[in-house]
Amino acid sequence: MYSIIKCYLRHILAVCVVSLCVMTGTAASSVKLDVDWPQFMSKQDMVWETLPEYWYESAYMGNGMLGLMIYKEPGQNYIRLETGNCAVHDHRKGKNDLFSIGRLLTGHFALHPKGEILDGKMRVDLWNAETTADIVTTKGKIHLHSFVHSDKMIIVTKTTTEGEEKDFRWEWVPAPSESPRYLFAKGEGNWIKVPEDYPLNPAPEVTGTEKEGMSYQKLQAGGETAVAWKETVKKGERVLWVNLTHSYPESNAREISRNELEDALRCGYKNLQKTHRQWWNAYYPASFLTLPEGVKENFYWIQMYKLASATRADRALIDCTGPWLTKTPWPNAWWNLNVQLTYWPLNASDRLDLAASLENALYNNVEQLRKNIPEAYRHDALGLGRTSNFYCATEPVGIPGVSKTAEVGLLTWACHNLWLIYRHKMDDALLRDKLFPLLKGAVNYYLHFLQKEEDGKLHLPATYSPEYGSAEDCNFDLSLLRWGCLTLIQSAERLKIDDPLLPKWKTVLEELTPYPMDENGLFIGRNTPYAFSHRHYSHLLAAYPLYTLNKEHPEDVDLIERSLHFWQSKTGAHQGYSLTGASSISSALGKGNDALAYLNKLFGRFLSVNTLYRESGPVIETPLSGAQSIHDMLLQSWGGKIRVFPAVPDAWQDVAFDGLRTEGAFKVSANRKAGKTEFIQVKSLAGEPCILVTDIARPFFKGKRNLEVKQLGEHTYQVDLQKGEEMLVYPEGTSPDLIIRPIQNTSIHCFGKKLKDKK
Numbered sequence: 001m002y003s004i005i006k007c008y009l010r011h012i013l014a015v016c017v018v019s020l021c022v023m024t025g026t027a028a029s030s031v032k033l034d035v036d037w038p039q040f041m042s043k044q045d046m047v048w049e050t051l052p053e054y055w056y057e058s059a060y061m062g063n064g065m066l067g068l069m070i071y072k073e074p075g076q077n078y079i080r081l082e083t084g085n086c087a088v089h090d091h092r093k094g095k096n097d098l099f100s101i102g103r104l105l106t107g108h109f110a111l112h113p114k115g116e117i118l119d120g121k122m123r124v125d126l127w128n129a130e131t132t133a134d135i136v137t138t139k140g141k142i143h144l145h146s147f148v149h150s151d152k153m154i155i156v157t158k159t160t161t162e163g164e165e166k167d168f169r170w171e172w173v174p175a176p177s178e179s180p181r182y183l184f185a186k187g188e189g190n191w192i193k194v195p196e197d198y199p200l201n202p203a204p205e206v207t208g209t210e211k212e213g214m215s216y217q218k219l220q221a222g223g224e225t226a227v228a229w230k231e232t233v234k235k236g237e238r239v240l241w242v243n244l245t246h247s248y249p250e251s252n253a254r255e256i257s258r259n260e261l262e263d264a265l266r267c268g269y270k271n272l273q274k275t276h277r278q279w280w281n282a283y284y285p286a287s288f289l290t291l292p293e294g295v296k297e298n299f300y301w302i303q304m305y306k307l308a309s310a311t312r313a314d315r316a317l318i319d320c321t322g323p324w325l326t327k328t329p330w331p332n333a334w335w336n337l338n339v340q341l342t343y344w345p346l347n348a349s350d351r352l353d354l355a356a357s358l359e360n361a362l363y364n365n366v367e368q369l370r371k372n373i374p375e376a377y378r379h380d381a382l383g384l385g386r387t388s389n390f391y392c393a394t395e396p397v398g399i400p401g402v403s404k405t406a407e408v409g410l411l412t413w414a415c416h417n418l419w420l421i422y423r424h425k426m427d428d429a430l431l432r433d434k435l436f437p438l439l440k441g442a443v444n445y446y447l448h449f450l451q452k453e454e455d456g457k458l459h460l461p462a463t464y465s466p467e468y469g470s471a472e473d474c475n476f477d478l479s480l481l482r483w484g485c486l487t488l489i490q491s492a493e494r495l496k497i498d499d500p501l502l503p504k505w506k507t508v509l510e511e512l513t514p515y516p517m518d519e520n521g522l523f524i525g526r527n528t529p530y531a532f533s534h535r536h537y538s539h540l541l542a543a544y545p546l547y548t549l550n551k552e553h554p555e556d557v558d559l560i561e562r563s564l565h566f567w568q569s570k571t572g573a574h575q576g577y578s579l580t581g582a583s584s585i586s587s588a589l590g591k592g593n594d595a596l597a598y599l600n601k602l603f604g605r606f607l608s609v610n611t612l613y614r615e616s617g618p619v620i621e622t623p624l625s626g627a628q629s630i631h632d633m634l635l636q637s638w639g640g641k642i643r644v645f646p647a648v649p650d651a652w653q654d655v656a657f658d659g660l661r662t663e664g665a666f667k668v669s670a671n672r673k674a675g676k677t678e679f680i681q682v683k684s685l686a687g688e689p690c691i692l693v694t695d696i697a698r699p700f701f702k703g704k705r706n707l708e709v710k711q712l713g714e715h716t717y718q719v720d721l722q723k724g725e726e727m728l729v730y731p732e733g734t735s736p737d738l739i740i741r742p743i744q745n746t747s748i749h750c751f752g753k754k755l756k757d758k759k
Contacts, residue, residue: 029702029728029738030681030726030728030738031658031669031671031679031681031728031738031739031740032738032739032740033288033658033659033669033739033740034739034740034741035285035288035740035741035742037127037281037284037285038127040742041126041127041284041301042125042127043294043298043748043749044126044297044298044301044302044305044748044749045123045124045125045126045749045752046059046123046124046126046302046609046610046611046749046751046752047121047122047123047749047751047752048121048122048123048609048752048753049121049752049753049754049755050119050120050121050753050754050755051071051072051079051117051119051120051121051122051133051135051753052070052071052072052122052609052610052752052753053071053072053073053074054071054074055069055071055082055324055326055612055618056608056609056610056612056614056618057071057608057609057610057753058070058071058082058610059071059122059123059124059131059133059610060124060306060309060324060610060612061124061129061130061131061146061147061148061309062084062148062309062310062322062323062324063148063149063150063151063153063309063312063315063323064086064308064309064310064311064312064315064316064323064354064357065085065086065087065153065312065315065316065323066083066084066085066148066153066154066155066244066323067083067084067085067086067148067309067322067323067324067325068081068082068083068084068146068148068155069081069082069084069324070082070122070131070133070144070146072117072120073110077112077113077116077117078110078111078112078113078117078171079110079111079113079117079133079135079142079144080108080109080110080111081108081109081110081111081146081155081157082108082324082326083106083107083108083109083155083227083242083244084105084106084244084323084324084325085106085153085225085244085245085246085323086103086315086316086319086322086323086390087245087246087316087390088103088104088105088106088225088244088246089101089102089103089104089246089332089389089390090102090104090179090201090219090221091219091221091222091223091248091249092220092221093221095395096385096388096389096393096394096395097387097395098179098181098329098330098331098332098387099179099181099182099194099195099198100179101332101389101393102179102180102181102331102332102389103179103180103319103321103325103331103332103389104175104177104178104179104180104219104225104325104331105175105176105177105180105183105325105326105327106174106175106217106225106227106244106325107172107173107174107175107204107215107227108172108173108175109157109170109171109172109173109229109240109242110170110171110172110173111135111142111144111159111168111170112168112169112170112171113135113137113139113142113165113168114137114139114140114164114165114167114168115137115138115139115140115164115165116137116138117135117136117137118136118137118138119136120133120134120135120136121133121134122134122752123752124305124752126301126302126305127280127281127284128147128276128277128280128281129147129148129150129276129277129280129305129308129309130145130146130147131144131145131146131147132144132145132146133146137165139163139164139165140161140162140163140164140165140166141161141162141163141165142159142160142161142162142165142168143159143160143161143162144157144158144159145157145158145159146158147273147276148309149264149272149275149276150275150276150278150279150280151275151276151279152260152263152264152267152272153243153244153245153260154241154242154243154260154261154264154272155240155241155242155243155244156239156240156241156242156264156269156272156273157239157240157242158237158238158239158240158269159237159238159239159240160236160237160238161236166236169210170210170211170229170231170240171210172206172210172213172215172227172229174204174206174215174217174227177200177201177202177204177217177219177225178198178200178201179331180325180326180327180328180329180331180617181328181329181330181331182194182198183327184327184328184329184616184617185329187327189329189616192329199220201217201218201219201220202217202218202219202220204216204217205217205218208229210231211230211231212229212230212231213228213229214226214227214228214229214254214257214258215227215228216253216254218251219248222248222249223246223247223248223249223251223253224246224247224248224251224253224254225244225245225246225253226243226244226245226246226247226253226254226256226257227242227243227244227245227257228242228243228245228254228257228258228260228261229241229242229243229261230261230265232265239269241261241264241265242261243257243260243261243264244257245257245260280308283308283351284301284304286349286350286351286659287348287349287350287351287657287658287659287660287661288656288657288658288659288740289349289630289634289656289657289658289660290655290656290657290740290741290742290743291630291652291655291743291745292651292652292653292654292655292743292745293651293652293745294745294748294750295603295750296599296630297743297745298748298749298750298751299603299607299611299623299626299627299750299751300627300630302610302611302751303345303611303623303624303626303627304345304349304351304627306322306611306620306623306624307345307346307351307354307624308351308354309322309323310322310323310620311354311357312353312354312357313353313354313356313357313360314356314357314360315357316357316390317333317339317357317358317360317361317390318333318339318342318343318357318358318620319331319332319333319334319338319339319390319620320332320333320334320338320617320618320619320620320621321617321618321619321620322620324612324618326617326618327617328616328617328618329616329617330616330617330618330619332387332388332389333361333387333388333389333390334386334387334619335384335385335386335387335388335394335410335411335413335414336386336407336410336466336467336536336538337466337536337538337577337621338619338620338621339358339414339417339621340413340414340416340417340545340621341577341580341621341622341624341625341628342620342621342624342625343355343358343417343421344417344420344545344624344625344628344631345624345625345627345628345631346421347420347421347424347661348424348628348631348635348660348661348662349627349631349660349661350424350659350660350661350667352421352424352425352661355421358414358417358418358421359418359421359434361390361391361392362392362414362415362418362438363434363438365391365392366382366437366438366441368391368392368393369382369383369384369392369411369438369441370382370441371393372384372385372392372393372394372395372396372397373396373397373445374396374397374399377444377445377448380441380444381441381442381444381445381448382411382438382441382442382444382445383397383408383410383411383442383445384397384410384411384414385397385407385410386407386410397410397445398463398464399449400449400460400461400462400463401449401461401462402461404464404470405464405470406462406463406464406470407463407464407466408445408446408463408464408477409446409463409476409477409480409481411438411441411442411445412439412442412443412446412480412481412483412484413480413541415435415438415439415442415484416480416483416545416546418434418435418438418439419435419439419487420545420663422435423637423663423664423665424661424662424663424665425665425686426664426665426685426686426688428494428495431491431494431495432495432497435491436488436491436492436495436497439484439487439488439491440488440499440501442484443481443484443485443488443505444501446460446477446481446484447504447508449461450508450512452511455513456511457511457512457513457514458507458508458511458512458513459472459473459513459526460472460473460474460477460478460481462474462525463476463477463525465477465524465525465536465538465539466536466538467534467535467536467538468524468530468534468536468538468539469524469528470525471523471524471525471526471527471528472525472526472527472528473513473516473525473526474524474525474528474539475515475516475522475523475524475525475538475539475540475541475542476524476525476538476539476541478512478513478515478542479515479541479542479546479548480541480546481508481512482508482509482512482542482548483542483546483548485505485506485508485509486505486509486548488501488505489502489505489506489509513526515542515549516528517559517563519562520562520563520566521559521560521562521563521564521565521566521567522539522540522542522559522563523539524538524539525539530566530567530570532570532572532573533570533571533572533573533574534567534570534573535573535574535575535577535578536577536578537567537578537581537582537585539563539567540560540563540564540567540581540585543556543560543563543564543585543588544581544584544585544588545584547588547638547639550588550638550639551588551589551590552639557589560585560588560589561589564582564585564586567582568582568598575606575615575622576602576606576607576613576615576622576623576626577621577622577625579598579599579601579602579606580598580599580602580622580625580626580628580629581625582594582598583595583596583598583599583626583629583632583633584625584628584629584632586598586647587629587632587633587636587646587647588632588636588638588647589647590646590647591647592633592647592648592649592650592652593649593650593651595629595632595633595647595649596633596649596651596652598629599626599629599630602622602623602626606622607623609751609752609753610751610752611623611751631660632646632647633646633647633648633649633652634646634648634655634657634660634670635657635660635662635668635670637662637663637664637666638663640663640664640689640691641691641692641693641716642662642664642666642668642682642690642691642692642693643693644668644670644677644680644692644693644694644695645670645672645677645694645695646693648672650675652672653672653673653674653675654672654673654674654743655672655743656670656671656672656740656741656743657669657670657740658740664684664686664688664689664690665684665685665686665688666682666683666684666685666688666690667682667683667685668680668681668682668683669681669740671736671740676731677694677695677696677731678730678731678734678736678737679728679729679730679736679738680692680694680696680728680729680730681726681727681728681729681738682719682721682726682727682729683724683725683726684721684722684723684724684725684726685723685724686723687721687722687723687724689718690718690719690720690721691712691716691717691718691719692716692717692718692719692729693715693716693717694715694717694729695715696729696730696731697731698731698732698733699717699729699730699731699732700729700730700731700732700733701717701719701727701728701729702727702728702729702730703721703725703726703727703728704725704726705725707719707720707721707727708720
């Protein structure tokens with residue numbers, strides 16, 4: 001009964017001891033990070049040599065709730081400051097669909113110059129999370145400096161002028177308060193069916209002047225949105241202060257908005273800017289990564305900026321747009337891939353505080369997850385539909401074998417994200433109290449529908465493989481069910497929980513039908529081969545990110561390779577995340593050159609000049625998953641092993657990182673020069689078993705005490721590293737320079753809009 005369990009746990013329970021070494025020596029020297037952070041981050045800024053136009057070119061800022069985008073309005077003579085607030089959404093009762101509970105637009109400020117706009121420049125200062133612009137007109141110049149405060153719900157924009165532009169004016173333009181999906185359908189989205197009974201919200205009420213005013217939007221289903229602004233003038237400097245507030249079910253948005261604005265004015269510009277910069281300057285050094293390729297390095301740090309702009313521990317779940325909503329068919333959170341990919345980079349980059357927004361969305365809304373499934377199964381099961389608001393309210397999850405699109409694995413996949421967060425923290429209270437019961441409820445929904453057939457195997461009735469179609473024994477669901485049962489068993493053993501379902505989970509692992517496949521690799525499901533181009537790698541989840549199929553099992557390698565190549569051979573429907581997924585799967589196989597080749601294809605065709613991304617409408621996950629693809633080349637930690645430089649491409653002869661985090665709660669720093677690993681430093685934060693995989697041929701292990709090291713296999717070592725201890729690993733007989741510095745690459749400011757791009 002336990003053979004399958006042992007098969008999947010064998011990469012965790014290492015038993016082959018090849019040699020035993022006791023390393024002696026003096027105390028380990030610590031790795032030093034030599035980075036001038038302001039100077040280094042200035043190289044990563046987005047720079048526009050001509051003014052951006054359109055949402056997909058704009059400068060953007062955010063604080064995890066408020067958002068601001070700045071660009072020249074196409075075909076018009078003004079600069080647009082598009083505002084957003086993640087809390088602003090509709091609350092219509094009935095169907096939990098994109099027309100009833102979707103995000104809502106707020107509106108924009110228009111900066112109208114006295115003269116005609118001739119040209120200008122713009123820059124996003126990543127280190128300080130501020131945008132500056134110089135706008136040249138026929139009447140003079142306008143110099144703009146803007147930021148969304150890191151903590152307070154305030155947008156601050158300071159302007160100075162030259163020539164006759166001292167008399168430019170501001171205008172507030174409220175947005176329609178209908179679902180952006182409705183607005184998209186009325187424009188270019190004629191493929192979207194609009195409900196016949198979709199009543200419009202009341203028109204917003206705007207009072208005041210360009211110097212001080214209030215925009216008030218009441219929603220027919222309850223709740224309201226208020227935008228308050230005030231401009232102050234001192235010694236030739238004009239400062240526009242803006243607050244956006246949404247309240248529900250209360251109707252006090254206007255009062256809150258006024259109070260927030262008055263509080264900011266009392267703080268003053270200098271104090272607000274100081275506290276704003278302090279937060280951002282403390283954020284970046286959580287970890288460090290440098291690459292020999294300037295474009296990729298620049299891209300990576302913009303994603304780190306984007307993540308902290310899009311969410312915070314106590315703020316919004318990152319949906320398809322983050323704080324930068326626009327007219328779109330996707331005005332909510334998407335759980336069949338988007339949310340999962342979005343949050344992956346936070347683990348290795350050790351920015352786990354931001355990941356709390358995902359944890360809160362799921363852990364704090366368990367009763368809603370129960371309501372998302374049919375009533376007959378609510379006594380022990382939980383589920384999540386394809387799209388939701390920030391409170392996980394979705395349309396009903398389908399019934400396998402009954403519903404045409406029974407997309408039942410989405411909560412289990414989201415639980416895998418939560419598992420990764422737990423594994424990078426190793427907080428057993430979190431596992432016991434939050435994750436274990438949530439995953440149990442997600443797996444329970446599957447258990448209601450498993451059927452034993454004549455072959456003696458357990459099978460699933462037809463479920464939906466995201467974006468492809470329905471199939472019995474759908475590989476998407478088989479892989480998630482197998483991972484879910486394995487993880488529940490592993491968690492119960494760790495927590496010493498004698499759960500009554502333990503025998504059932506073990507039976508599922510023993511008797512669950514194998515993955516359907518043929519000579520081309522993994523099927524979508526039973527009798528359903530991968531026959532037409534499919535952008536989603538839903539049928540390949542076992543290889544990545546679940547790793548239940550992996551390179552440590554020789555019989556899996558060929559299957560993964562065939563499946564990946566056949567999936568990629570049908571390119572017609574592929575999008576950007578098809579490439580980041582292929583990159584990470586290649587890294588899982590240790591094929592760094594392939595991983596980089598796939599990632600390279602993301603750049604140019606799919607990325608906008610500001611690294612935003614769209615498929616009909618904006619979707620935030622793909623560039624962020626590109627950052628995870630970079631992590632996967634440099635550091636992996638699945639299966640209880642720390643793999644340092646597991647898939648570095650030949651083109652990256654020099655690469656370094658400092659303070660990246662792995663499963664088991666280890667902090668890792670490493671340096672590679674001329675294609676060889678010079679040193680690795682590992683610090684244990686939780687005292688978990690430390691198994692290191694390194695390409696150093698004859699590694700020397702050095703700690704503050706004698707370390708017992710067991711060689712478990714080729715390039716694989718187990719070290720008795722205790723909680724709070726760190727070790728240094730380097731080639732025997734060498735004395736490496738233990739300083740990590742930025743690599744001097746030639747490309748800077750790779751993103752933004754250059755003169756040659758001017759339309």
